[in-house]
Amino acid sequence: MRTLSRFRPDEFSIAMLATVTLSLLLPCRGPSALVFELLTAIAIALLFFLQGARLSRAAIVAGALHWRLHLVVFAATFVLFPMFGLALQPLAGTVLTPPLYLGLLFLCTLPSTVQASVAFTSIAGGNVAAALCSASASSIIGMFATPLLAALALNSHGGFSLNALRSVGLEMLLPFVAGHLLQPWIGIWVRQRRKVLGGVDRGSVLLVVYTVFSGATLSGIWHQLTLGPLLALFAVSGALLALMLAITALVARGLRFSREDEIAIMFCGSKKSLVTGIPMANVLFAGQALGLIILPLMVFHQIQLMACAALARHYAKASAPTFEPAALTRRAA
Numbered sequence: 001m002r003t004l005s006r007f008r009p010d011e012f013s014i015a016m017l018a019t020v021t022l023s024l025l026l027p028c029r030g031p032s033a034l035v036f037e038l039l040t041a042i043a044i045a046l047l048f049f050l051q052g053a054r055l056s057r058a059a060i061v062a063g064a065l066h067w068r069l070h071l072v073v074f075a076a077t078f079v080l081f082p083m084f085g086l087a088l089q090p091l092a093g094t095v096l097t098p099p100l101y102l103g104l105l106f107l108c109t110l111p112s113t114v115q116a117s118v119a120f121t122s123i124a125g126g127n128v129a130a131a132l133c134s135a136s137a138s139s140i141i142g143m144f145a146t147p148l149l150a151a152l153a154l155n156s157h158g159g160f161s162l163n164a165l166r167s168v169g170l171e172m173l174l175p176f177v178a179g180h181l182l183q184p185w186i187g188i189w190v191r192q193r194r195k196v197l198g199g200v201d202r203g204s205v206l207l208v209v210y211t212v213f214s215g216a217t218l219s220g221i222w223h224q225l226t227l228g229p230l231l232a233l234f235a236v237s238g239a240l241l242a243l244m245l246a247i248t249a250l251v252a253r254g255l256r257f258s259r260e261d262e263i264a265i266m267f268c269g270s271k272k273s274l275v276t277g278i279p280m281a282n283v284l285f286a287g288q289a290l291g292l293i294i295l296p297l298m299v300f301h302q303i304q305l306m307a308c309a310a311l312a313r314h315y316a317k318a319s320a321p322t323f324e325p326a327a328l329t330r331r332a333a
Contacts, residue, residue, distance in 0.1 A: 027214035052179025076269030111142025126263025216291025
């Protein structure tokens with residue numbers, strides 16, 4: 001039972017699965033669809049506003065101190081990931097359907113996730129402060145880097161328009177900047193209510209998922225997805241995560257980082273943010289088959305949670321102090 005519990009989905013993943021099921025059985029349509037679209041736009045703006053308000057100026061300054069670690073994480077997140085995504089292009093139209101490959105390529109341009117990176121680094125006994133700064137800085141850089149990388153990587157595949165950059169600025173970047181400018185006045189209040197306001201993060205993602213998958217259900221797009229491409233998506237996502245975990249660990253050791261820094265680099269450099277990715281996809285790919293485009297991100301999210309949870313426990317167990325009976329006997333004597 002303990003072995004099975006390691007692979008049990010978290011509550012958020014279960015809520016996402018329930019939301020997808022609801023969108024398949026009771027999709028929003030007509031006037032209700034317009035209401036949900038408005039609520040989605042408000043939720044996305046509120047999400048990025050709160051993200052800006054949570055990040056203190058001190059965190060930004062601290063993030064620059066451990067620059068070698070951050071450079072490795074940023075290179076993994078915004079250079080290696082997109083390169084591997086482009087290298088998977090031969091799978092488009094063969095193993096993966098074009099929308100699934102488009103979503104996989106978009107996944108590779110996203111920033112790291114803050115909450116999971118910090119949590120797993122803490123469990124594994126890594127450098128939590130560096131992980132927090134690096135993942136937070138990755139989210140900030142992703143506000144600019146992801147749209148630009150998406151423009152470069154996806155434009156040739158017909159999945160992105162440069163006009164979407166304006167939507168990113170208005171619907172995401174502007175609320176983020178506004179929240180950060182107000183941070184000196186509301187930052188403490190926001191951080192003290194992290195658990196309550198954390199529901200806004202997850203609620204906004206669930207709202208976007210319901211709206212997007214409702215549209216996919218009504219358009220009949222799920223009939224285009226067969227079992228073969230879906231299994232291939234799981235296999236490719238798992239292989240991509242394993243590859244990035246191995247590369248970040250080997251690079252950290254090759255550059256002679258400490259064990260604590262290696263853990264932070266590995267967990268921050270291999271993650272992708274679902275909370276940032278789904279709302280951003282909703283803006284960048286408006287009017288397209290969003291259900292299939294965000295599916296790779298949802299699959300990768302669940303795989304990274306299960307795999308990294310097991311890996312963090314392995315690191316924690318390896319670093320736990322051991323007590324030899326003989327040594328204890330000598331001390332007692």
